[in-house]
Structures are given as structure tokens and as C-alpha cells.
Amino acid sequence: MDCVPQGIRAVPDRALLSVRDLSISVSAPHGERLIVDRVSFDVGAERVALVGESGSGKSLTARALMGLLRRPLKVSAGRLEFEGVDLRALTPARWAAMRGSSMALILQDPRHALNPVLRVGRQMDEVLRIHQKLSAAERRDRTEEMMLAVGLAEPARTARAFPHELSGGLGQRVMLAMMLVNGPRLLIADEPTSSLDESLRDQVLELMVSLVEHRRMGLLLISHDLQQVARYCERVLVMYRGRLVDVRRTQDLAGAEHPYTRILWSCRPGGRTYGTELPVLVRDADERLDMAP
């Protein structure tokens, strides 16, 4: 099934990020295997969710946008632009200057994404040192300010901590502070809350969305929980097995015709579904989806 042409463009017509026909393949014993198949979308100064189950290619797509894929993975695209800059032709040095300053990526588990042997303060300082010319005192002030903005009440104490001394929620706030301190235009968050307790998830998402909104940034929020991200995003991109199968505005989700979107929307259990079967996908042995509605 081909991707829906409408809805690919960003809602405010100026796109920060513009992706056309992005494919990711891996060289296999018998030729190449396509993992992500011609995905196209724009992200403007808005909140967009990229949703799909594990193996759908959503995380690989995010990494391709950040230029983080290495051999044997191969990325090709008809267009891959960030603020008018062609990302396909970027040298490693220009990539390094771009990552963490104009585009930032937040990963699932802060305890794995942070360097375990460096204090948090030192790691935050490094992000500023690399991308900006500031004195040590200025960097300290900026770090402290940012930590307060993400709700870390005791910046000095948190800065002295090692990553393993932080809870998941605190760790993800530190990651968020670190990624936003240089004022990027686009934040890509790859399952930012799935390693957190249920009660913390909304808190962290809410914080992320309010910061992004306040700074008029773009947000690409990647998740497998459609209902949850739908509450925070304006548009939703749905991926299944490497393809973009549905694109729609959040308010139209309840009326989605695509069978996969419909199931993602309604498969969440709860008190109301007690004693009923939850809607599921019809799959064959290799988990290929029977797309017939």
C-alpha cells in the first residue's frame, strides 16, 4: 500500500525537516533487504508523532534523520533537508556541528544514553563547550538555568550525581535539559518514556511538549502507544513494516479508516474492556499483515 499523499506536508507550511522517499536497506546474503521503504514526511514547528510497533522501522528512521546509521545499513533519499540544508551531502564535521545544536535526539533509557563514568554536570557542560563559545561561569549558569527549566529542583546536587544515582524520571529530565540547552530547532524523541513508570510518563511528556511549544521548536515523538502520543501531538504518522501506512491529523484519529491505525487506536486495555476481546491484527506466520480491511 502506498503512503497517503495528503497530510505529508507540515501544518504550518514552512517545514523544518523535509523527507522524501527515505529508504534504509541492509546488505543480506542474497542481495539487499529493504527495512524502511520510501517514507516521505515534513515536520514544521509543530508536534508530530511517529507511531508503529517494534520492527516497524520508526527508530531507524529517526537515526537516519540524525545521520547515525553506519554500514551495513544504507540510507537513500530523494530529499533529506533540514532548514534548507541538504543532509545527504553533509561531511562528518558538519554533522557533528549540527547534532545537539540544531537537531537533538532523546533516547529511550537515560541510564544507557548517558556516560556512566562522568558526573551529570560535566556531561551537560560538554554539550555547551562543543557547540558554543562561553566562559566556564556562563556555562555553569546556562546549565543551572536549563536544569531548573526541566524541573530539577536542586541543580547543584544533580550536577554532582553520576547517572546511576538518578531515578529514571530524573535521568530523562537531565537528558532533556542536555538536549535543549543549545536551543535546537527540532527535537526527535525516540520512546522517551517507555522506560519510565506509568505515573511518570505523562509528567515527562507534558514537560517536553510545553518546553518545545514555548521555544517554538519542532518535535518528532516516536512511540508505540498511539493513544498516549495523540494527546500531545497535532499530526500522526503511522508506520508498519517499514512503510508509512497512514498520515493524519490527531483530531481525525477516531475516524481513521486504515485497519492498522484503527487497531493501534483501540487496542489499549482498561476497565471498560473487561470480558471482551481486544481488537488485534490478522497476521500470518511471518507476521506479515493482512491489509484487507
Add this chain to the structure above:
Amino acid sequence: MIAVRIDGLCVQYDHHSHGRPVIKALDLKIDAGETFGVIGPSGCGKSTLLRVLAGIHRDWHGQVRVFDQDLIPNRRFAGALRRDVQMVFQDPYGSLHPLHTVERTLSEPLQVNGVTAVRDRALQALEEVKLPPSMLGRFPHQLSGGQRQRVGIARALLLRPTLLLLDEPTSALDLSVQAEILNLLNRLKVSHNMTYLLVSHDRNVVAHMCDRAAAMDAGKIERIIGRDELSQINPDDTERKVP
């Protein structure tokens, strides 16, 4: 009939230091045929409770009765208990032997218990969890997360247990796969006439599955939640928060 009866259960790891008890004087009664849930924050002792009932953790005090058999502290399960009580673990990646094929994983419990026609029973178990026979030759790394959890459930069902202990059976899975596994568990419960004890930190899963539930905190059962109250627990109705 009562499936599980626990009176004054105490569990403490590490007796020599001043370790605090993980479970303090816990009482619990679960009827046969019930799906009973346990909700609580991490560290509240809910997994330990399952490990005591499964006979994995044997160092405890109090009285525990499963169907009509008393469990005895510091003694391994013997006889019928070994078949009657089975467990499905949280992490389908960690609970299957990485170097054993599905066939070997499903055959060993049968061989140990002296069942004949092992291959037929293994195939039947696969069919029960809706996996094709071709899966027998696969290793865990050749399966998706959902398929792996299905193998874990098939293994637990091989010996026709009457009490199935479910330790966060879907928390490592995506929502759409979780829905498949929860449906499967509900179908199997009816066809196999089992009692479920389901531990989860996800209130929505417990609300969907359970007839009653216990809210645990700091090693104690705070209160029992009835079905009426469980029905009130729902994922946030998707009133949009964005303007």
C-alpha cells in the same frame, strides 16, 4: 473451592544483616477460577509473592496453601505441585534458553515429568498459542517478542497447570502485541479451567483482566479492589491536551 490461601506470610531476604522484610504478615485468599490481580509500585513485594507461590523462593514463614496442598518452607516442590503451579515471566527474552530450540524448550518439562509422545504434545502446545509447527526448529533470537512470549505461555501450559502465575506478562511488549497476548490468556483460561494470579504495574491491564485485585505497598496488601472499582480504571479518555 479456594485456589490459594495465605496466612501471615513473611519473607525476608538476608537474615544476618538488618534487612527489612519484603513481605510482612500478608493474608490472601483466591478462589478457584478467579483472575486475581496484584498492583503496586516496584519494590512492593509483588514479584516475591509470586516467587513464593511458584516455589522459587523457599525461605519464608507463615502458612501457604495451594488448592489442597500445604507448601512447606525450605522444601522444593514435589509431586502434583510441580505440574499444578506454573509461571510466565516478564521478559520473554530472558526466560528462554538462548541456545535451545523451541522444540527442546517445550520437550524438557514433558520428559522430566515422564510424559510420552513428547513431540505431539509440543506441537499441540504450539497450536494452543497459535504458533505454526514450523516454529519448533527456531531459536529464541529468531522469534519476535510476541512470539517469544507465546512460547513462554506454551511452556507453562504443557503440564496442564491449575494455577498460572503471570509476572508482568506483557510489560516488555508493544500495545498491539499486548492485546494479542491478553486475548490469548483469556481464551486459554476458559478452555483449560485455570486460576490466574496476575502481577502488573499497569493498572489498565489489571482492570481489563481481573475479577478482583489487591493493591500492594511496602510488603503489605493495602486493600482489595472489587470489580466495580476496577471498571472505573480506564486509560485516559483522549481529551486532547494540545490546543
